[in-house]
Amino acid sequence: xxxxxAVREKMRDLLKSVxxxxxxxxxxxxxxxxxxxxxxxxxxxxxxxxxxxxxYALKARYADGKVNRCC
Amino acid sequence: MTRRIASILLWGLIxxxxxxxxxxxxxxxxxxxxxxxxxxxxxxxxAVAYRFYSRFIATRIFALDDRRATPAEVRNDGKDYVPMNxxxxxxxxxxxxxxxxxxxxxxxxxxxxxxxxxxxxxxGVALAGAVQDMVVLIASMRRDGKSLGQIAREExxxxxxxxxxxxxxxxxxxxxxxxxxxxxxxxxxxxWGVFTVAMTIPIAMFMGVYMRFIRPGKVLxxxxxxxxxxxxxxxxxxTVAENPALAPYFTFDAGTLAILIAVYGFLASVLPVxxxxxxxxxxxxxxxxxxxxxxxxxxFIVMPEIRMPAVTRxxxxxxxxxxxxxxxxxxxxxxxxxxxxxxxxxxxGTTPKLxxxxxxxRMIGYGAMLMESFVxxxxxxxxxxxxxxxxxxxxxxxxxxxxxxxxxxxxxxxxGFVISPELIEQMAKDVGEQTILSRTGGxxxxxxxxxxxxxxxxxxxxxxxxxxxxxxxAVFILTTVDAGTRIGRFILQDLVGNVxxxxxxxxxxxxxxxxxxxxxxxxxxxxYWGAIDPFGGINSLWALFGISxxxxxxxxxxxxxxxxxxxxxxxxxxxxxxxxxxxxxxxLTAALMKLFSANPAVGFLAHAAxxxxxxxxxxxxxxxxxxxxxxxxxxxxxxxxxVTGFFILVVVTLVLSAFRLWYRILVQKERVPxxxxxxxxSKL
Numbered sequence: 001x002x003x004x005x006a007v008r009e010k011m012r013d014l015l016k017s018v019x020x021x022x023x024x025x026x027x028x029x030x031x032x033x034x035x036x037x038x039x040x041x042x043x044x045x046x047x048x049x050x051x052x053x054x055x056y057a058l059k060a061r062y063a064d065g066k067v068n069r070c071c
Numbered sequence: 072m073t074r075r076i077a078s079i080l081l082w083g084l085i086x087x088x089x090x091x092x093x094x095x096x097x098x099x100x101x102x103x104x105x106x107x108x109x110x111x112x113x114x115x116x117x118a119v120a121y122r123f124y125s126r127f128i129a130t131r132i133f134a135l136d137d138r139r140a141t142p143a144e145v146r147n148d149g150k151d152y153v154p155m156n157x158x159x160x161x162x163x164x165x166x167x168x169x170x171x172x173x174x175x176x177x178x179x180x181x182x183x184x185x186x187x188x189x190x191x192x193x194x195g196v197a198l199a200g201a202v203q204d205m206v207v208l209i210a211s212m213r214r215d216g217k218s219l220g221q222i223a224r225e226e227x228x229x230x231x232x233x234x235x236x237x238x239x240x241x242x243x244x245x246x247x248x249x250x251x252x253x254x255x256x257x258x259x260x261x262x263w264g265v266f267t268v269a270m271t272i273p274i275a276m277f278m279g280v281y282m283r284f285i286r287p288g289k290v291l292x293x294x295x296x297x298x299x300x301x302x303x304x305x306x307x308x309x310t311v312a313e314n315p316a317l318a319p320y321f322t323f324d325a326g327t328l329a330i331l332i333a334v335y336g337f338l339a340s341v342l343p344v345x346x347x348x349x350x351x352x353x354x355x356x357x358x359x360x361x362x363x364x365x366x367x368x369x370x371f372i373v374m375p376e377i378r379m380p381a382v383t384r385x386x387x388x389x390x391x392x393x394x395x396x397x398x399x400x401x402x403x404x405x406x407x408x409x410x411x412x413x414x415x416x417x418x419x420g421t422t423p424k425l426x427x428x429x430x431x432x433r434m435i436g437y438g439a440m441l442m443e444s445f446v447x448x449x450x451x452x453x454x455x456x457x458x459x460x461x462x463x464x465x466x467x468x469x470x471x472x473x474x475x476x477x478x479x480x481x482x483x484x485x486x487g488f489v490i491s492p493e494l495i496e497q498m499a500k501d502v503g504e505q506t507i508l509s510r511t512g513g514x515x516x517x518x519x520x521x522x523x524x525x526x527x528x529x530x531x532x533x534x535x536x537x538x539x540x541x542x543x544x545a546v547f548i549l550t551t552v553d554a555g556t557r558i559g560r561f562i563l564q565d566l567v568g569n570v571x572x573x574x575x576x577x578x579x580x581x582x583x584x585x586x587x588x589x590x591x592x593x594x595x596x597x598x599y600w601g602a603i604d605p606f607g608g609i610n611s612l613w614a615l616f617g618i619s620x621x622x623x624x625x626x627x628x629x630x631x632x633x634x635x636x637x638x639x640x641x642x643x644x645x646x647x648x649x650x651x652x653x654x655x656x657x658x659l660t661a662a663l664m665k666l667f668s669a670n671p672a673v674g675f676l677a678h679a680a681x682x683x684x685x686x687x688x689x690x691x692x693x694x695x696x697x698x699x700x701x702x703x704x705x706x707x708x709x710x711x712x713x714v715t716g717f718f719i720l721v722v723v724t725l726v727l728s729a730f731r732l733w734y735r736i737l738v739q740k741e742r743v744p745x746x747x748x749x750x751x752x753s754k755l
Contacts, residue, residue: 027163050288
């Protein structure tokens with residue numbers, strides 16, 4: 001049954017990359033990437049939870065005066 | 072060497088194919104042409120322009136260098152500055168620049184025939200629109216992602232600062248107003264449409280709560296649920312519209328809808344972003360990309376016939392959809408899709424901070440604009456595929472064609488576009504609307520065209536696809552209304568803050584509410600008046616929008632030219648100078664004609680004078696219903712004239728300060744430093 005776990009793994013990877021791509025297209029950065037960045041640069045601080053990070057990213061994206069939509 | 076020969080052969084063949092396609096389009100007289108020729112002409116133009124012209128700009132002018140680190144690499148902070156995959160960023164940038172603009176302009180321009188609009192879209196994008204986007208993107212990328220305003224201030228001088236802000240603010244007012252008016256015109260007397268679009272508000276709020284509290288940060292899940300709910304709302308919209316007890320609650324006239332949309336815009340701009348703006352933005356982005364891909368597939372499978380003549384007699388300026396002759400008004404009517412000044416604000420904001428390698432700027436800047444141009448071409452195909460008589464019945468104002476199918480059919484047939492009243496009524500029934508007469512604003516025409524194409528290659532009734540198309544346009548117009556109101560509010564606070572400091576503080580909710588209310592009132596006024604205007608509203612407002620958008624493009628290209636000259640590339644400056652000159656010529660001619668033309672159908676002041684004379688004689692002139700409307704018409708014409716005059720002032724001020732600088736550098740040989748960020752070698 002090792003084949004099945006491999007297939008499942010592959011499907012999960014595919015779903016992950018689809019999710020990442022669509023998220024970045026709508027302007028939502030990846031939480032996993034943030035965790036990586038955080039581990040690398042601020043290893044002694046606790047990272048934000050996924051919910052906190054979501055709000056933080058929203059705030060950055062829709063910051064006052066930022067033009068991110070056109071006609 | 073063989074590769075070189077193969078390449079020459081291949082591109083020679085592509086060019087020949089394009090030449091054939093253009094010849095077929097241009098020479099077709101009296102018979103229908105297949106959309107395949109239009110698509111071929113478009114795709115060949117894009118391929119040649121991208122392969123040769125964008126490469127010329129990338130290598131010869133800017134010498135894009137992958138060994139030079141981009142701001143995303145140098146300042147990587149995991150938030151604003153992040154190196155992003157080229158294709159993902161392409162999608163992101165495209166979703167940001169493409170909205171309803173490229174869908175509406177070509178539909179309006181189709182009144183002159185498909186050929187003039189198509190040629191302008193293709194030549195315009197290759198030599199003006201995509202060049203502007205790419206040049207601004209690169210200029211901003213080499214300046215840490217600074218905004219166009221900041222670049223203008225640093226490279227040209229301080230004069231621009233406040234003038235640019237006031238200019239952007241007034242463009243925003245007109246932009247939000249005209250797009251909101253498109254939605255209002257599409258939803259008037261349409262309970263199905265109103266129900267579906269109204270449901271997007273609770274659906275978006277549910278998504279917002281879901282992504283914030285139930286499954287924090289799960290954007291894809293939330294959007295999928297939202298999409299399913301949206302399709303249910305679309306499906307049940309018909310049930311609501313056919314239910315005599317429910318339908319009246321969702322049936323509004325244009326004036327009421329205009330007030331509702333203004334109230335909505337105000338609320339949306341003061342509510343927290345996670346609740347309404349962000350979730351709807353996601354829905355809108357996915358719907359946009361999905362529907363555009365679907366439309367492309369549909370057009371390629373169905374290969375619709377183009378029924379509109381190549382050139383109609385309305386090139387002389389007497390057309391019912393918008394007035395004014397081909398030059399300059401065609402080039403004002405189609406802004407987005409050929410060249411859109413607003414892109415320069417996006418290309419100098421978020422995107423340059425996400426570019427991984429300098430060379431990617433070519434595909435993202437030039438390539439994404441070619442995609443937008445393709446959207447405009449598809450809109451042109453959808454509109455030109457309709458029976459021309461139907462097109463004019465849908466797009467001419469009631470003041471011209473009357474309010475019944477008989478009157479409209481008679482009038483439109485008189486112009487030479489023969490149509491029967493039965494066909495008009497049948498189409499209204501097919502798409503599930505009470506009437507399709509005088510649905511100005513472009514959205515309903517495009518929706519009928521899309522419904523025709525979709526119902527030919529997929530299951531589903533025309534009525535469903537019609538309302539799907541309306542929903543799709545309304546959703547991303549409303550996103551622009553939200554976002555535009557927020558940006559406008561901020562610029563307003565910033566401007567007033569120069570005089571009264573505390574107003575600039577955006578963390579005070581009182582300031583936000585007051586500024587939102589003022590800004591909403593500004594655009595709300597234009598929407599309300601446009602909605603009840605017997606001339607259709609779009610007629611004057613779309614021209615103002617086109618003029619302002621193209622003037623912004625002229626300003627962006629002036630900034631681009633300045634950058635090129637300062638880089639020591641003055642011998643290549645024609646790349647930006649040619650489109651700059653063209654835009655300056657068309658916008659100034661159009662603006663001056665809108666102001667001073669003696670023809671009341673074109674000139675605001677002549678129109679005001681005509682109605683003022685009526686008031687003085689105590690005579691009510693059609694289509695005004697009474698004296699009060701007469702006075703309102705005169706007031707609005709004069710207001711439009713003031714706005715137009717103001718736009719002229721803004722662009723002339725900025726252009727003159729650029730000219731002075733060019734003169735100092737080129738003639739007086741003065742040394743003026745380029746304000747680029749320093750060269751940092753890339754480690755990626």
